Amino acid sequence: MVQIAVMASDTPIAQEARRALVAKHGEVPPEAADVIVALGGDGFMLQTLHGTQALPAPVYGMNCGTIGFLMNEYREAGLAARLEAAEEAVINPLAMRAITAGGEARDALAINEVSLLRAGPQAAKLRITVDGKVRMQELVADGAIVATPAGSTAYNYSAHGPILPIGSDVLALTAVAAFRPRRWRGALLPKSAEVRFDVLEARKRPVMAEADGQGVRDVVTVIVRTERAVEHRILFDPGHGLEERLIREQFT
Template sequence: MTFRNIHFVASTGALAREALARLSERYGQSAIDDAEVIVALGGDGLMLSALQNTMDRKLPIYGMNRGTVGFLMNNYSEEDLFGRLNSAEAAMIHPLRMRACREDGSKVEALAINEVSIIRAGPQAAKLRILIDGRERMSELVCDGALVSTPAGSTAYNYSAHGPILPIKAEVMALTPMAAFRPRRWRGAILPHEAHVTFEILEVEKRPVSASADAFEVRNCTRIDVESALDVEHCILFDHGHGLEERLIREQFV
């Protein structure tokens, strides 16, 4: 596809706002309804936000790093943007769907491109019961938390928690504990992408937890269900030769 109509979005940082002004003037700023592609200027946080906010439009998103980490972003340059867009490699990813139940009985649903994380919200360690496809796999995990990660998000929070980096085309997700106290030597699991993961929170009042789908947080949870949202697909564009698969491989050798 040949892209000509660009809609730019930017984070609130000074570098991103300056880039937005210059690129909009040079390449034009199409209304979102007329756009063929979205160019996101910022860091990975902005990319995740842009994917969430434009999900219903099904437009590809090309990021340029005007933030901090920028794993999901391309290098920033104001030159030949149309050429870069039209030769870019597309990565198709499925997010995770989180359904969280709270103490008051309410339920919250959210999508996560990177990971769903469960984190203790008090001074004591969390106690979690883990079920996979309705079958108990761990009766009690005592920990600071746990997370379920997509391949695209496996180099982020998951990797910092010593979880595995997953190939982008692998139809799996990573279940990774954070600071596990008991069982001490459990390092997590790699699950098929169609698996349904359930975390039941034990001793809720004494050991409260919060659940986050990327940056969206739900407090006072009693149960969190996580599964791949196979009905939702995001398209991220990368410069030719620097696609997401190459980035995931490269990350393992640094």
């Protein structure tokens, strides 16, 4: 019998779903589970993946939120059979190192994206270096995003960035409301690339950095790379995995 740990967001819908599943299937602590079932929306799924990344159990999400791109449809019945038939996707997060104006280094991981955003009334000025080579001396924009394939349909897509197939070894570098170069939409980079942003005129044009919502204010340098040492295992119902969802999203 599959040992299940059930984790749920604080919403009444998710909590009620948790009570129903635990009553029907029982539960064990996440450390002892074969599978972790996450009940909520995409935000809670990211929270669960970050919180359980040191555990061997994969995560199977069921949508009790709004969009649920990383989630499966919620159904109380047939959970054991769905878990048995589920397909697995393995994704690596991004590692962000942000250096503040005060010299503090802050590290964080991002499953979806690392974003730099202006924190004042004026547009940010950023210098972009890829693998040690300056690729853009000055980007004037509201910000910039480095997105994984799994995160390419989130903030990246809202900023008109490309949707990336989950199996592609690339990252999306996307500008947020670029002013100069005019209408620059970004670039596709190898998954192995290290991207460095240096904030120009940082005092006049303050910038904050975020890794899946973990914010650092007043940054002067942000370095982003793929963290291959960390693997997140996500389970999906057959025919509804990330690959299919990414393709389907492009035709809606």
